[in-house]
Amino acid sequence: MPSRRLFGVLCGLLALLPVQLAAQDMDGIRAEHANSSNRAFAVSSPVRTGPTALAFQVADGQCAGNRSYNDCANGRERSEIVDRAPVSTDTEQWYAFSVFIPSSTRPIDPANTILAQWQDTRGSGEITLGFALYREGLELTQDDPRTRQTDDMNPPRPMVMEIVVPPSRLYDQWQDIRVQAVWSAGPAGLINVWINDRLVHSHRGPNLNRDVAPSFKFGVYRSGLGRIGRPVPTQLVVFDHIRRGATEADVLIR
Structure with missing residues (x-):
């Protein structure tokens, strides 16, 4: 199975390469x-395109903090990349990524496992659009632009919460996700989401509560860990073909 090949590679300690060396x-x-x-x-x-892909792994107790936020003190653990390239509001953006979840990586409900998010990293931290792993499958959420998060431990309920890939179609196979957005x-706001070329979500109208575009983040981000007992299972997820561009042609797999 693909997951066995993956863990064979990991057990053989394939390169712990800096992310800059995997720029392809x-x-x-x-x-x-x-x-x-x-x-x-x-x-x-596994890889979706090219010779390599990016793996993210988080084990129990692997938390960290910086000068502004301490994951360890707030029931969070992560291995995550954020896109620091500037993004303008009211301008069309296209994103694409492929994600592979091995069957050995299991959900940790009622805690959260967020795999990709567009987050207000310069304000409240609320998630404008996100994808998370739960027992019911891959869940898509979209924030309600009429609300504003004031407590990141108790965020307001999203406007949209829907399972877009059930467990039977989720594990040990690539999910190609493509997002068209006008933040x-x-x-003028617009969000369209395709998974494996199937349109699964569409929204027109405001998608932000202030004129600041969200930052794209992807990897494994776990929160709400105080809701479950220890130890928390290790989770590993693989990403490939991660793209951002001005047009759909910029992000398509060829």
């Missing part, structure tokens, strides 16, 4: 590891 896996992304000492590393299997606090 990303395009249009100004990558920076987010608030963690857990770094993404390159694997040669806007006004009527």
Whole structure:
């Protein structure tokens, strides 16, 4: 099975490469590891395109903090990359990434496992759009632009919460995700999401509560860990073909 090949590679300790050395896996992304000492590393299997993909792994107790936020003190653990390239509001953006979840990586409900998010990193930290792993499958959420998060331990309920890939179609196979977005606090706002070329979500109108575009983040981000007992299972997820561009053609797999 693909997951066995993956863990065979990991057990053989394939290169713990700095993310800059795996630049072929990303395009249009100004990558920076987010608030963690857990770094993404390159694997040669499974891959979606090219010779390598990026793996993210988080084990129990692997938390970290920085001067502004302490994951360890707030029930969080992560291995995550944030795109620091500037993004303008009211301008069309396209994103794409492929994600592979081995069957050995299991959900940790009622805690959260967020795999990708567009987050207000310069304000409240609320998630404008996100994908998370739960027992019911891969869940898509979209924030309600009429609300504003004031407590990151108790965020307001999203406007949209829907399972877009059930467990039967989720594990040990690549999920190709493509997002068209116009981030806007006004009527020009737009979000379209395709998974494996199937349109799974569409929204027109405001998608922000202020005129600041969200930052794209991806990897493994766990929160709400105080809701479950210890130890928390190790989770590993692989990403490939991570793209951001001005047009759909910029992000398509060829």
